[in-house]
Amino acid sequence: MMTNQQLAETCRDILAEAEKHESWCVEIARVALASLMAKPIAYADSKAIIRMLDGDIRFFTAFPKTSKTKLIPLFIEAPEPTVKLPELKPEDINFAAHRIEAISWNRCIAEIKRLNRVTS
Known part of the structure; x- marks a missing residue:
């Protein structure tokens, strides 16, 4: 394992x-x-989670990690992993074949960013 x-x-x-x-x-x-x-924001016991899933949140209690009872971690949302994309290639190259390669490369990186909603 x-x-x-x-x-x-x-x-x-x-x-x-x-x-x-x-x-x-x-x-x-x-x-x-x-x-x-991902880092949990709080912890809850399993009975509270079952009640919450059944629609009853009147007695839902979240605990800090320091609690002694067996608790289940709660997350807001799992973050996307950080992926380092390759660097863009300069397109101001005199040799046409290398310029076409650089433009194609940069367009591929741009499409990966678009599909993955990467803004930087």
């Missing part, structure tokens, strides 16, 4: 070489890594 640290490293490796893996495998790695990196 893998530790969380080993699993996170495996996910990072898969994401770093996504083109070598099936798309579903890459998606599972992305979600797993995001869940491993």
Whole structure:
């Protein structure tokens, strides 16, 4: 059985070489890594969560992590993993074949950013 640290490293490796893996495998790695990196905002006991799922939130109580009882972590939303995209290539190259390659490369990076809603 893998530790969380080993699993996170495996996910990072898969994401770093996504083109070598099936798309579903890459998606599972992305979600797993995001869940491993997320920090809980509070904790609740399982009975409170069951009541909440049944629609009863009148007696829902969240506890700080320091509580002694067995608690389930609560998350606002799992963050997207941080992925470092390759650098853009300069397009002001005199040799046409290299300029076309740079333009194509930069368009691919732009499309990856658009599809993943990356703003920077």
